[in-house]
Amino acid sequence: MSTLTTTSYALLGQLAYRPWTAYELAKGMAWNFDYFWPRARSLVYAEVKRLADAGFVKGEMSFVGARSRTTYSITSEGMQALRQWLATPPTVFGLEMEALVRVWLAGFGRREDLLQTLAHTQAEAEKMLRVADEVRAAYLEGHAPGQSHVHVRALLVDFLSSYAQLARDWAARSQASVARWRDIDRAGKESAALRKIRDAPGLAAHPDRRSKRPRTG
Amino acid sequence: MSTLTTTSYALLGQLAYRPWTAYELAKGMAWNFDYFWPRARSLVYAEVKRLADAGFVKGEMSFVGARSRTTYSITSEGMQALRQWLATPPTVFGLEMEALVRVWLAGFGRREDLLQTLAHTQAEAEKMLRVADEVRAAYLEGHAPGQSHVHVRALLVDFLSSYAQLARDWAARSQASVARWRDIDRAGKESAALRKIRDAPGLAAHPDRRSKRPRTG
DNA sequence: GACAGCATGTAATGAGTTACATGATTAA
DNA sequence: TTAATCATGTAACTCATTACATGCTGTC
Numbered sequence: 328m329s330t331l332t333t334t335s336y337a338l339l340g341q342l343a344y345r346p347w348t349a350y351e352l353a354k355g356m357a358w359n360f361d362y363f364w365p366r367a368r369s370l371v372y373a374e375v376k377r378l379a380d381a382g383f384v385k386g387e388m389s390f391v392g393a394r395s396r397t398t399y400s401i402t403s404e405g406m407q408a409l410r411q412w413l414a415t416p417p418t419v420f421g422l423e424m425e426a427l428v429r430v431w432l433a434g435f436g437r438r439e440d441l442l443q444t445l446a447h448t449q450a451e452a453e454k455m456l457r458v459a460d461e462v463r464a465a466y467l468e469g470h471a472p473g474q475s476h477v478h479v480r481a482l483l484v485d486f487l488s489s490y491a492q493l494a495r496d497w498a499a500r501s502q503a504s505v506a507r508w509r510d511i512d513r514a515g516k517e518s519a520a521l522r523k524i525r526d527a528p529g530l531a532a533h534p535d536r537r538s539k540r541p542r543t544g
Numbered sequence: 545m546s547t548l549t550t551t552s553y554a555l556l557g558q559l560a561y562r563p564w565t566a567y568e569l570a571k572g573m574a575w576n577f578d579y580f581w582p583r584a585r586s587l588v589y590a591e592v593k594r595l596a597d598a599g600f601v602k603g604e605m606s607f608v609g610a611r612s613r614t615t616y617s618i619t620s621e622g623m624q625a626l627r628q629w630l631a632t633p634p635t636v637f638g639l640e641m642e643a644l645v646r647v648w649l650a651g652f653g654r655r656e657d658l659l660q661t662l663a664h665t666q667a668e669a670e671k672m673l674r675v676a677d678e679v680r681a682a683y684l685e686g687h688a689p690g691q692s693h694v695h696v697r698a699l700l701v702d703f704l705s706s707y708a709q710l711a712r713d714w715a716a717r718s719q720a721s722v723a724r725w726r727d728i729d730r731a732g733k734e735s736a737a738l739r740k741i742r743d744a745p746g747l748a749a750h751p752d753r754r755s756k757r758p759r760t761g
Numbered sequence: 762g763a764c765a766g767c768a769t770g771t772a773a774t775g776a777g778t779t780a781c782a783t784g785a786t787t788a789a
Numbered sequence: 790t791t792a793a794t795c796a797t798g799t800a801a802c803t804c805a806t807t808a809c810a811t812g813c814t815g816t817c
Binding site: 332334366367369370373374391392393394 | 803804805806807808811812813814
C-alpha cells in the first residue's frame with residue numbers, strides 16, 4: 328500500500344462518521360459522491376479491503392444465515408491519515424464531460440445529432456436539479472443524513488445546484504441557437520457565433536452581460 | 545478492437561480535420577480537450593495505434609535523422625465510425641472534482657485546510673478564465689485554430705467560460721463564508737448554512753436569487 | 762415454491778497513469 | 790560543447806469497470 332487514492336479518502340471519510348458494512352459504503356458512495364466523484368460499486372469492496380490491509384480500517388465479520396458480512400470501522404491511524412490528506416492541496420480540477428467532446432466534433436455530424444446531445448444534457452441537468460431540490464428540502468427540514476455537517480454541506484449544495492443550473496441553462500440556450508440553423512455548416516453563422524464568444528464571461532467581472540445591449544451586429 | 549472509447553473519437557475528430565503526427569495529436573488533445581476530457585500524453589500514442597490496427601486511421605512513416613516518425617490520417621471507415629458515434633446519445637454527464645470531496649470531508653480537518661482548498665480552486669478557475677480569454681480573443685481576431693468551426697466552438701466557449709466563472713465565484717463566496725468562522729465545528733453556523741441552502745437554485749427558475757431580500761432569519 | 766429484489770462479493774479485463782529512455786534541435 | 794527543450798515513443802503498473810455468481814428475504 329504505497330499511496331491512497333482520492334477514492335480511498337472518500338471511503339475513510341464516510342467511516343469517520345460511524346462503522347458501515349461494505350454494502351452500505353457502496354450505497355453511500357453512490358448517494359454522497361456520485362455527482363462529483365463517481366465510482367463503480369465493486370471498487371468499494373476492493374478498496375476497503377486495501378484499507379484494512381494497511382491498517383486504516385478494521386473489519387468485523389458477522390453472519391447472516393450462512394453468509395458472512397463485514398462491518399468496517401476506522402482506526403486511529405485511519406483518522407490521522409484522513410486529517411493529513413485534508414491538509415494537502417487538491418490535485419484534480421476539471422470536468423469530464425462527454426457531451427462537450429461531442430460539441431467539439433459536431434461539425435462532422437448532423438445538426439440533429441447536436442440537438443440530441445444538447446437535449447440529453449438538459450434532461451440530465453434537470454434530473455440533477457430535482458435531486459438537489461430533494462437534498463435541500465431534507466436539510467431544511469432537518470433530517471438530512473449529513474445534517475450534523477450542514478455548515479460545510481451547504482457549500483457543496485451551493486456548488487452542485489449552481490452547476491446543474493448552469494448546465495441546464497447552457498443546454499437550453501444552445502438548443503435555441505442550433506434550432507435556428509438549417510444545417511451544421513458554418514455558412515451564415517459566424518457573426519452570431521462571434522457575438523456569443525464576445526459576450527461570454529471573462530476574467531473581469533461582467534455583472535450583467537447578456538442583458539439588452541444595442542444591436543450593433 | 546471491440547469498441548472505441550470517447551478518447552478514440554476525440555482523436556478521430558482531430559484527424560478528421562487533417563493529418564497529424566502522434567506528437568501533434570498529443571499536443572492537440574491537451575490544448576483542445578484538457579478542460580473537459582483530460583488524458584495522459586502517452587495514452588495518445590497507444591490509442592492511435594489501436595485505431596490504426598482497426599483500420600480507422602492509417603500511419604505513414606517518415607524519418608527525422610535516424611529517428612522514425614509516424615503521421616496519421618483518417619480513413620473513410622474512420623470518418624464513418626465518427627459520424628455513427630455522433631448520432632448516439634452521450635453517456636457520461638458529470639464532474640470529477642477532488643476539491644468537492646475535500647469539502648464533503650472538511651468537518652474532519654481544520655478550517656485552514658478548507659480555506660486552502662477553496663483558494664486553490666479559485667486560483668485554478670482564474671487560470672481557466674485567463675485561458676478562455678485568450679481563446680476568445682483568438683476567435684474574435686479570426687486566427688483561432690478552430691476558426692472554421694466557430695459556430696459550434698462558440699457553444700463550447702460559452703460553457704467553459706460560464707463554468708470557470710461559476711467555479712471562481714463559488715470559491716470566492718465560500719471563502720468569504722468560511723473566513724467568518726473561528727473553527728470547523730458546527731456550533732453557531734446552522735442558520736447561515738440553511739439560508740444558503742434555501743437560496744441555492746432549484747428546478748424552478750430563480751432569476752434574481754441572492755439579490756437583496758428582507759432578512760427574516 | 763417461485764420469483765423479484767436486496768445483499769455480498771469475485772474474476773476478468775481494460776483504460777489510463779507515471780516513470781523511464783533516448784534522439785534531435787537550438788541557444789548560450 | 791554543453792544544457793535545455795522539443796520530439797517520439799515503451800514498460801510497468803494500477804485504478805476502475807463490466808460481467809458474473811450466489812445467498813438471503815419478502816411476497817404473491
